[in-house]
Amino acid sequence: MVDLEKVKPLTGEFLESIGFYWHTDEDKSPYIADELVKVTQEEADAYYEATNEIYDMFVEAGEFVMENDLLHEIGVPFNVIEMVKQSWDNDVNWHLYGRFDLAGGLDGKQIKLIEFNADTPTALFETAIVQWALLKVNGMEDRLQFNNLYEAIKENFKRLVVMGGDTEDFSKNYDGWKILFSSVRGSIEDENTTKLLQSAANEAGFGTDFAFADEVEFDGEEGIFKGEENFEYWFKLIPWENIGIDEGDLALILREITENQKAIILNPAYTLMFQSKAFMKILWDLYPNHPLLLETSYEPLEEKKQVEKRVFGREGANTVILDEKNHVMAQEEGEYENFAPVYQEYVELNTDADGQSYQAGVFYAYEACGLGFRKGGLILNNYSKFVGHLINN
Amino acid sequence: MKKKYIRKISDYVVAGGIGALVIAGMQGCEKKSDENAFQEASQVKGAFVVIEQMENDGYTIVEEYPSATTRVVVREKDGTERILSKAEMDKLVADEAIKIDNGTSSLTEPSMSSGAPGLGSILLSSVAGAMLGSYIGNKLFNNQNYQSQRRTNYKTPQAYSKSNDSFKKARSGGMKSGTKKKSGFFGSKSKTRSRSLFGFGG
Numbered sequence: 001m002v003d004l005e006k007v008k009p010l011t012g013e014f015l016e017s018i019g020f021y022w023h024t025d026e027d028k029s030p031y032i033a034d035e036l037v038k039v040t041q042e043e044a045d046a047y048y049e050a051t052n053e054i055y056d057m058f059v060e061a062g063e064f065v066m067e068n069d070l071l072h073e074i075g076v077p078f079n080v081i082e083m084v085k086q087s088w089d090n091d092v093n094w095h096l097y098g099r100f101d102l103a104g105g106l107d108g109k110q111i112k113l114i115e116f117n118a119d120t121p122t123a124l125f126e127t128a129i130v131q132w133a134l135l136k137v138n139g140m141e142d143r144l145q146f147n148n149l150y151e152a153i154k155e156n157f158k159r160l161v162v163m164g165g166d167t168e169d170f171s172k173n174y175d176g177w178k179i180l181f182s183s184v185r186g187s188i189e190d191e192n193t194t195k196l197l198q199s200a201a202n203e204a205g206f207g208t209d210f211a212f213a214d215e216v217e218f219d220g221e222e223g224i225f226k227g228e229e230n231f232e233y234w235f236k237l238i239p240w241e242n243i244g245i246d247e248g249d250l251a252l253i254l255r256e257i258t259e260n261q262k263a264i265i266l267n268p269a270y271t272l273m274f275q276s277k278a279f280m281k282i283l284w285d286l287y288p289n290h291p292l293l294l295e296t297s298y299e300p301l302e303e304k305k306q307v308e309k310r311v312f313g314r315e316g317a318n319t320v321i322l323d324e325k326n327h328v329m330a331q332e333e334g335e336y337e338n339f340a341p342v343y344q345e346y347v348e349l350n351t352d353a354d355g356q357s358y359q360a361g362v363f364y365a366y367e368a369c370g371l372g373f374r375k376g377g378l379i380l381n382n383y384s385k386f387v388g389h390l391i392n393n
Numbered sequence: 394m395k396k397k398y399i400r401k402i403s404d405y406v407v408a409g410g411i412g413a414l415v416i417a418g419m420q421g422c423e424k425k426s427d428e429n430a431f432q433e434a435s436q437v438k439g440a441f442v443v444i445e446q447m448e449n450d451g452y453t454i455v456e457e458y459p460s461a462t463t464r465v466v467v468r469e470k471d472g473t474e475r476i477l478s479k480a481e482m483d484k485l486v487a488d489e490a491i492k493i494d495n496g497t498s499s500l501t502e503p504s505m506s507s508g509a510p511g512l513g514s515i516l517l518s519s520v521a522g523a524m525l526g527s528y529i530g531n532k533l534f535n536n537q538n539y540q541s542q543r544r545t546n547y548k549t550p551q552a553y554s555k556s557n558d559s560f561k562k563a564r565s566g567g568m569k570s571g572t573k574k575k576s577g578f579f580g581s582k583s584k585t586r587s588r589s590l591f592g593f594g595g
Contacts, residue, residue, distance in 0.1 A: 219573050222574070
């Protein structure tokens with residue numbers, strides 16, 4: 001049973017004062033739960049270790065995908081395949097951050113990887129800032145949280161310059177390359193998540209600016225611009241598959257820009273490969289029966305309770321839970337039916353006294369660096385709630 | 394692509410400049426007019442400073458970042474945290490200015506130091522203080538003792554060099570004259586939505 005501690009919630013006014021405007025869901029219910037999941041230090045450590053181990057497996061499996069030309073097989077749109085390869089081959093393409101979704105980890109339940117949101121993970125603000133503020137406002141000790149996410153991202157920004165070296169040497173090596181941050185106009189969540197990252201880059205010592213995606217100017221030979229100003233890095237909170245599918249022209253220009261080494265794009269294109277749910281099948285092939293993995297296949301699994309998902313589905317859309325006899329137990333409709341399906345062994349999430357399911361989200365920025373939870377029904381959809389945590393032995 | 398794990402779960406979390414907003418908001422001293430916490434995030438006009446009280450009752454600078462407005466958090470020995478009000482900061486700076494004039498400030502006369510630096514001299518050692526106290530700037534910045542003393546008022550050399558990194562941002566803008574630039578991508582996706590356009594799975 002998930003153990004919870006009731007806390008005084010943060011008011012909408014307070015959340016808005018720190019830039020967090022998406023505190024209320026469309027059905028008017030609060031998006032941030034007024035309770036914290038109690039996690040022991042050992043459980044937090046286990047999430048940390050597991051996440052680091054999984055990332056290593058992703059890197060190994062990524063190498064396997066490249067060597068065996070499997071990008072098409074795992075659903076990467078054809079017009080970004082070259083960028084995925086090119087970004088993988090050049091170390092300047094540093095993976096800034098991602099979020100692993102995990103089942104288990106509490107109550108002695110084995111941690112299992114559900115998927116890796118490697119490209120444009122959300123819930124960053126909630127994990128880094130909001131759950132920390134909950135501790136503060138409730139007079140709890142703020143070290144009692146597995147959460148150095150903001151600091152870890154700041155450090156990782158410095159690695160864009162020092163690479164494998166010491167981040168203390170950033171100023172010695174920084175020669176003024178600037179980062180332009182972009183999100184798509186029309187979502188305050190995307191905009192302020194992007195601006196939170198911009199603040200972290202700023203504090204790391206980078207020159208930065210923000211522009212909505214539609215304001216950014218691209219030139220295959222010259223690079224990426226806001227007005228007349230050229231930027232060496234472009235951070236986009238826009239999924240790579242949307243660039244490939246919705247804006248094919250942009251994909252072409254970006255390919256030219258990166259081939260001409262006129263800009264470095266964050267997160268790198270290879271994160272799209274990590275993001276594909278079909279990558280989970282590759283992992284299972286390479287690490288069969290690994291305790292952190294769930295069996296995953298392109299074909300329905302035999303005699304097993306399982307989840308059918310689309311390789312690039314989001315918010316639980318187009319997800320079907322099937323029992324051992326392939327009968328539908330739960331289903332969410334969606335707009336992703338054109339993507340290929342994958343079948344992943346079903347795993348029960350940790351649940352609370354009300355039967356609500358909890359999925360852990362562990363952020364990774366060079367190493368595991370922040371834990372948060374999402375609570376909802378059998379399939380976690382866009383009405384699921386964010387739940388912070390408290391380390392409590 | 395090889396990664397090495399260098400740090401474990403952090404001992405202390407300061408969420409950067411946003412952390413200051415959180416603490417300010419908790420104390421109700423944040424103006425409601427602050428419509429966007431990230432407005433002009435790239436325009437450094439102030440600093441966010443965390444000052445900590447030491448065992449000997451003196452103070453030291455733990456963290457310092459550029460931010461749009463100046464905020465100074467003081468963490469006392471007993472763990473309580475508060476934000477200095479503008480009036481408090483002005484008074485600390487003014488009091489220290491008098492000491493500088495009298496030659497009794499440890500900032501300019503290290504020999505006057507009684508061992509434990511007070512809040513006023515620590516504040517003036519920080520970038521925030523230097524911004525607040527710009528009217529006494531000449532008294533300080535041309536003083537060799539001040540320059541060397543500043544460094545020692547940071548808790549660790551890392552805190553000092555981190556602070557210097559953050560404020561030393563390059564602003565060299567490349568110019569271009571080409572005409573092949575394309576823009577307007579993802580302009581049509583604009584349906585307004587408070588949540589992410591791409592969902593949490595992203």
